[in-house]
Amino acid sequence: MNSIIIDGLSFSLPLFIMAVGGIYSEKSGVTNLALEGLQGFGAFIGALVAVLAAEKLGGSSSVPFYLALVFAMIGGLLFSLIHALLCIRFKADMVISGVVVNTLAMALTVFLTKQINLSHFKAPSDKFVLGVAGKITIPGISKIPVLGAVFTNMYPFELIIVVVAFIAWFALYKTRFGLHLRACGENPHAVDAAGIKVGQIRFIAVMVSGALSGLGGICFAYSISANFSPNIYVGYGYLAIAAYIFGNWKILPTLGACLLFGFARSGGYKLVQVLGMPSSFQDLVMILPYALTLFLLIFFSKKNRAPRALGDIYDKGAR
Amino acid sequence: MNKKESILKKAVLATIGHEKRQKIAIPIFSILLALLVGGIMIACMGHNPFYAFYNLLQGCGIAPKASYAGYKGMITDFMDFMDNLTPMIFAALAVAVALRSGLFNIGVSGQMLAAGFIATVTVGYSTLSAPIAKPLVIIIGIVVGALVGGLIGFLKYKFNINEVVSSIMINYILEYVISFFINTYFVDPVSRQSKNVSAASRLTLCDVVIGNYKMDIPLGIILAIITVILVRFIMNRTVLGFEMKAVGCSETAAKYAGIKVGKNIVLTMFISGALSGLAGVTYYLGYFASIQPKVLTSTGFDAIAVSLLGNSNPVGIIFSSFLITVIGKGSTYMSSASGIQQEIASVITGIILLFSACGAFIRYKTGRLRDMTKTGKEEK
Numbered sequence: 001m002n003s004i005i006i007d008g009l010s011f012s013l014p015l016f017i018m019a020v021g022g023i024y025s026e027k028s029g030v031t032n033l034a035l036e037g038l039q040g041f042g043a044f045i046g047a048l049v050a051v052l053a054a055e056k057l058g059g060s061s062s063v064p065f066y067l068a069l070v071f072a073m074i075g076g077l078l079f080s081l082i083h084a085l086l087c088i089r090f091k092a093d094m095v096i097s098g099v100v101v102n103t104l105a106m107a108l109t110v111f112l113t114k115q116i117n118l119s120h121f122k123a124p125s126d127k128f129v130l131g132v133a134g135k136i137t138i139p140g141i142s143k144i145p146v147l148g149a150v151f152t153n154m155y156p157f158e159l160i161i162v163v164v165a166f167i168a169w170f171a172l173y174k175t176r177f178g179l180h181l182r183a184c185g186e187n188p189h190a191v192d193a194a195g196i197k198v199g200q201i202r203f204i205a206v207m208v209s210g211a212l213s214g215l216g217g218i219c220f221a222y223s224i225s226a227n228f229s230p231n232i233y234v235g236y237g238y239l240a241i242a243a244y245i246f247g248n249w250k251i252l253p254t255l256g257a258c259l260l261f262g263f264a265r266s267g268g269y270k271l272v273q274v275l276g277m278p279s280s281f282q283d284l285v286m287i288l289p290y291a292l293t294l295f296l297l298i299f300f301s302k303k304n305r306a307p308r309a310l311g312d313i314y315d316k317g318a319r
Numbered sequence: 320m321n322k323k324e325s326i327l328k329k330a331v332l333a334t335i336g337h338e339k340r341q342k343i344a345i346p347i348f349s350i351l352l353a354l355l356v357g358g359i360m361i362a363c364m365g366h367n368p369f370y371a372f373y374n375l376l377q378g379c380g381i382a383p384k385a386s387y388a389g390y391k392g393m394i395t396d397f398m399d400f401m402d403n404l405t406p407m408i409f410a411a412l413a414v415a416v417a418l419r420s421g422l423f424n425i426g427v428s429g430q431m432l433a434a435g436f437i438a439t440v441t442v443g444y445s446t447l448s449a450p451i452a453k454p455l456v457i458i459i460g461i462v463v464g465a466l467v468g469g470l471i472g473f474l475k476y477k478f479n480i481n482e483v484v485s486s487i488m489i490n491y492i493l494e495y496v497i498s499f500f501i502n503t504y505f506v507d508p509v510s511r512q513s514k515n516v517s518a519a520s521r522l523t524l525c526d527v528v529i530g531n532y533k534m535d536i537p538l539g540i541i542l543a544i545i546t547v548i549l550v551r552f553i554m555n556r557t558v559l560g561f562e563m564k565a566v567g568c569s570e571t572a573a574k575y576a577g578i579k580v581g582k583n584i585v586l587t588m589f590i591s592g593a594l595s596g597l598a599g600v601t602y603y604l605g606y607f608a609s610i611q612p613k614v615l616t617s618t619g620f621d622a623i624a625v626s627l628l629g630n631s632n633p634v635g636i637i638f639s640s641f642l643i644t645v646i647g648k649g650s651t652y653m654s655s656a657s658g659i660q661q662e663i664a665s666v667i668t669g670i671i672l673l674f675s676a677c678g679a680f681i682r683y684k685t686g687r688l689r690d691m692t693k694t695g696k697e698e699k
Contacts, residue, residue, distance in 0.1 A: 033483055082673070086673075086676055086677065089680075090676075090677050090679075090680035091679060091680055091683065092676045092677060092679060092680065093676070093679070095423050095483060096423070096627065096676050097676055099423070099425060099483075099623060099672075100669070100672045100673050100676045103620060103623070103624070103665075103668070103669045103672055104666075104669035104670070104672070104673055106665070106669075107662065107665035107666045107668065107669040108666055108669065110662050110665070111660055111662035111663055111665070111666050114660050114662060115364070115660055118660070119364075234491075235487055235490075235491055238483075238484060238487040238488070241484055242484055242488065245481070245484065280499055280502045280503050281499070283495045283496070283498050283499040283502065283613070284495065284496065284499050286491075286495045287491065287492045287495045287496060290488045290491045290492050290495075291488075291492055293484075293488050294474075294480075294485060294488045294489070294492070297474075297478065297480045297484070297485070298474070298478045298480065301478050301479045301480045301481075302478055302479050
């Protein structure tokens with residue numbers, strides 16, 4: 001039971017922070033299918049910095065890990081500029097732009113990883129080995145039955161994610177900027193009439209989504225795969241999108257959706273282990289989050305209301 | 320300064336400014352820019368970009384290689400290239416048909432896999448003779464692909480699920496379920512892939528000796544050309560094609576005109592899926608004879624670049640798929656000949672995609688530039 005909670009949380013929290021990024025972008029009216037590519041690119045930059053830092057500082061230091069988190073956010077932010085430029089400045093179709101960003105991120109990171117490994121580390125490899133982040137157990141609270149498992153063997157990034165998510169929630173719902181951002185997704189013309197630049201706000205929103213996706217990506221790289229490799233592109237970004245659609249573009253219900261995905265996945269793995277099924281059955285378990293997503297979307301997609309101006313290219317002259 | 324600017328403006332207008340020529344000029348512009356960026360990247364790694372691009376052509380049998388093994392020649396490479404090109408044309412058509420209705424079929428790879436898998440286990444492992452097996456493979460491919468595509472359309476119409484999200488989810492579900500079945504029942508213990516299909520069911524005639532050369536002849540390419548003409552006819556000359564275009568341009572306007580939008584969405588995805596199915600059987604039972612578990616082919620994703628580059632026009636797609644396949648297929652030879660990472664190919668494809676996505680903006684900007692120079696002249 002404990003391992004289900006521990007593994008489930010380490011899967012669902014990175015997913016959640018990516019979904020929060022997606023909410024920022026979509027609440028401002030920019031459809032963001034680019035999460036997948038942004039998390040990958042962020043993770044790539046983070047992993048690159050971590051590997052380089054580890055080379056300088058030696059293996060056991062935890063500095064590379066925190067450097068990686070910061071640079072992953074910067075990397076995701078920088079790459080999201082492409083999406084922002086295409087959607088806002090160049091008025092490209094937002095869905096197409098998202099797919100372009102994903103394709104480009106995937107191609108670039110895979111190519112650069114190989115190239116850098118070859119030219120800098122002199123090894124033909126398609127991954128940066130990171131290792132798993134050290135786990136922490138909070139003494140005291142972890143002794144509480146069931147709930148204590150949440151605080152046992154935590155990855156340090158889980159705490160960071162919770163803090164960042166709280167700040168994101170506060171900024172979106174309790175500040176003037178958040179109000180403007182949400183208004184951009186509902187009625188950009190009204191925002192414009194109030195003398196606020198719609199393009200600017202949307203730009204910032206997309207950049208926030210890039211930074212948060214990068215954070216989510218590096219957390220996956222540091223936990224599930226323990227390296228950066230093309231394997232990071234297994235649809236985490238799309239799962240996050242499904243999560244916030246299912247969560248009705250609200251932060252707390254989205255957390256619920258992410259937890260559901262995480263526990264479905266870890267529960268499924270546990271089931272395969274407990275029943276002693278051959279490892280090929282793991283493939284069937286792997287579909288659980290995806291199948292669950294599809295199934296839930298069938299029930300919730302119709303009732304949920306997307307931001308009204310979502311996907312509309314803002315044109316000042318339009319009526 | 321002013322003079323320089325006006326020369327630049329004139330140059331831009333003369334090359335990509337013409338309204339009618341823009342349809343061709345912008346894709347060519349994107350390709351050249353992407354090749355330029357790719358070339359600079361290659362040069363930065365200390366290789367000769369022109370030699371690298373020439374390697375791409377050599378790898379596809381368009382330019383002669385320095386030496387060939389016995390029974391092999393340019394024509395062998397070219398036939399192999401055509402074999403690779405066939406699924407790409409089908410896949411790009413699938414994306415284009417969906418785009419016409421404003422739908423984004425990113426699930427082409429999944430639909431290909433499903434069609435290829437079902438055709439493999441039903442016909443590929445049977446003992447049917449070639450005249451029965453080959454048409455049957457094609458029919459099964461069409462039906463399975465259409466069903467998966469239709470399901471995505473149905474989910475969009477009935478439950479308002481974004482087709483991109485649902486097709487990605489279905490992609491993963493298919494990938495894992497099929498890999499489970501392959502690993503449990505149909506695996507070849509040596510190659511770790513599914514067992515090879517019978518030669519009778521393959522859509523490629525293997526090792527045919529013509530003259531001094533041994534080659535694989537792709538039968539699918541003929542079907543692909545016919546399909547291109549057929550799709551072009553449906554899109555431009557039929558009521559269905561018109562309705563699809565109307566839905567793509569504006570759903571509300573289409574509804575107002577009495578077009579059944581929901582039915583149209585399902586039907587479009589149905590056709591798009593059928594085309595992906597064809598891509599699947601020509602890929603898994605043509606170019607290859609087996610399926611690698613846990614891998615979705617990149618063809619379905621490259622097809623998006625192909626389709627955007629070809630303006631979603633069936634004839635344009637022939638040219639753009641030719642180009643993207645040259646880059647993709649030739650990169651294997653390029654990496655062995657000049658030691659450049661093969662992945663540069665997908666980077667170049669990605670950059671082409673990036674520039675073609677800006678097409679609308681270029682059209683808008685050059686349009687304004689044209690208006691401005693016009694009014695400027697009048698003032699004088």
